Amino acid sequence: MSSLSIDLQNINKAYDKRVVLKEINIKIAKNDYIAIVGKSGSGKSTLMNILGLIEYWDDGIYSFNGTSLVKTEDHWKMRLEKIGFIFQNYNLIPSLTCKENILVPTLYYKGKKQDLDFLAHQLDIFDLLDTSVSVLSGGEKQRVAIARALILNPQIIIADEPTGNLDEENKDIVLKLIDDAHSRGCAVVLITHDANVARRASRVYELKGGYLHEKD
Ligand SMILES: Nc1ncnc2c1ncn2[C@@H]1O[C@H](COP(=O)(O)OP(=O)(O)OP(=O)(O)O)[C@@H](O)[C@H]1O
Secondary structure (H helix, E strand, O other): OOOOEEEEEEEEEEEOOEEEEEEEEEEEEOOOEEEEEOOOOOOHHHHHHHHOOOOOOOEEEEEEOOEEOOOOOOOHHHHHHHEEEEOOOOOOOOOOEHHHHHHHHHHOOOOOOOOHHHHHHHOOOHHHOOOEHHHOOHHHHHHHHHHHHHOOOOOEEEEEOOOOOOOHHHHHHHHHHHHHHHHOOOEEEEEOOOHHHHOOOOEEEEEEOOEEEEOO
């Protein structure tokens, strides 16, 4: 997999007058496995959404693979091709089947993609491909969401509490799948409240008072 470099410098973000992120600096490279921890409301999702180019930052520099991104532009193409985003609440389209959900990103990108059947076998959802996602269990939904995140071979997985709604067994399955993608060269950044999950990471950062600090 090609190399990755994400570099956030002095990123600030406020909602109205509420300053959520202050002078955020973080570098992410290929093979990094980073966990972000912090109290509820500390800005973790906001940081993930900015990293995942879902939300704009107010000021500061966001460089992706050496290109400094202009914040007001729509970065959908970069988001689609380079970033696999996994949401805590799955964000699947309930009226579609598993297969249709997984293939949504491919409607907009005609480049190289992973083999759907291979991915579905790997995630143990092959038999569910033609089933509506609306009838799936939480663990199954999250596996479908992971397949959707991986279908275009992203350089980085950004996961906002990917195990937050899952029981222990499904939590282990989902973490193992993220580990597998990591071992194939994908960088991983995830939010967690779970110390056991954070332990898998090579670096752990805490958001506190708007500032991001690397933990020992
Ligand atoms: N779109 C928005 N408009 C206004 N305020 C927002 C918006 N999104 C987030 N906030 C506020 O920003 C702060 C940080 O929210 P965020 O969701 O990033 O925190 P979090 O650390 O992910 O919390 P949790 O662990 O509870 O999910 C909160 O006070 C929240 O109310």
